[in-house]
Amino acid sequence: MEIFGLGIGTFRFGLFAAIFLIMAIAETLMPRRERRHTRQRRWFVNLGMMLLDFLAVSAVTFVIPITAIIAALWASAHGWGLLNMVEWPVWLEWLIAIVVLDWVIWAQHLATHKIPILWRIHRVHHSDVEMDASTAVRFHPLEIVFSVFVKVAAILLLGPAALAVVVFEALVNGSALFNHANFNMPHALDALVRRLFVTPDMHRVHHSVHVSETDSNYGFFLSIWDQMFGTYVAQPRDGHDRMAIGLNEWQDDRPTRLGWAFLLPFRNPSASASASGSRSRGKGSASARE
Ligand SMILES: [Zn+2]
Known part of the structure; x- marks a missing residue:
């Protein structure tokens, strides 16, 4: 399959590099928050994690040749999934595909916060002590491999067109780079955009660092799910300038080390918890955990 005459891999990487560059320029020209850690160390970790993700997914798909696109092509050839069983207008099938897949990603993200073993893996993303476009690719390889299987399962049930899957992935990845970026978006524009999209x-x-806020705003592309399911929090209670980013237990420079971040899922949070309190999940109420 080709997009604009490019292979899927080249198209994806080119789009990522272009959006990442635009966001990095926007962050430099109009930063939202003052930076407390150098970009070099964090970018090394976050982009290094992306490289490890690429290697992990390549290794897994070498053994089990299943990707989102292969699953969509297979579902189409074998009549699997709702959209392969109906004859609806193409625009409607594409709209359903993008909206439903976005809900699946939202639900998966919610699950990674609520299920302790998944939170261990997902907290690698949250351990970043600053937030910028590079945070969007800071995911542990285990989480990325897990999300491939979730997406494949959803595609086999839904049966979207393979091209709709490519477009959906480009939208979600582009949106993640945008909504992790540390740039100052005019308030009025933010208010307008967030009615439908995550800003x-x-x-x-x-x-x-506050658990009640970490456990909110799970969307990566559409903002409607958080508004619909009551997980929407409009603003951080400490304000955007003063709020602390990351995890309470690790507010030092350990998250800026690649080896540390890679081993974080296997670390016991209570052993490293600071005096400010542990955030063990799955037990107690949000208020008891803060
Ligand atoms: Zn999260």
């Missing part, structure tokens, strides 16, 4: 100010709430 940087909306997603920054999700990276707060």
Whole structure:
């Protein structure tokens, strides 16, 4: 399959590099928050994690040749999934595909916060002590491999067109780079955009050290799910300038080390908890954990 005459891999990487560059320039020209850690160390970790993700997914798909696109092509050839069983207008099938897949990603993100073993893996993303476009690719390889299987399962049930899957992935990845970026979006524009899409100010709430805020705003692309399911928090209670980003237990420079971040899922949070309190999940109420 080709997009604009490019292979899928080249198209994806080119789009990522272009959006990342635009966001990095926007962050430099109009930063939202003052930077407390150098970009070099964090970028090394976050982009290094992306490289490890690429290697892990390549290794897994070498053994089990299943990707989102292969699953969509297979579902289409074998008549699997709702959209392969109906004859609806193409625009409607594409709209359903993008909206439903976005809900699946939202629900998966919610699950990674609520299920302790998944939170161990997902907290690698949250351990970043600053937030910028590079945070969007800071995911542990285990989480990325897990999300491939979730997406494949959803595609086999839904049966979207393979091209709709490519477009959906480009939208979600582009949106993640945008809403993790540390740039100052005019308030009026933010208010307008977030009615439908996740903005940087909306997603920054999700990276707060306060658990009640971390457990909110799970969307990566559409903002409607958080508004619909009551997980929407409009602004951080400490304000965007003063709020602490990351995890309470690790507010030092350990998250800026690649080896540390890679081993974080296997670390016991209570052993490293600071005096400010542990955030063990799955036990007690949000208020008891803060
Ligand atoms: Zn999260």
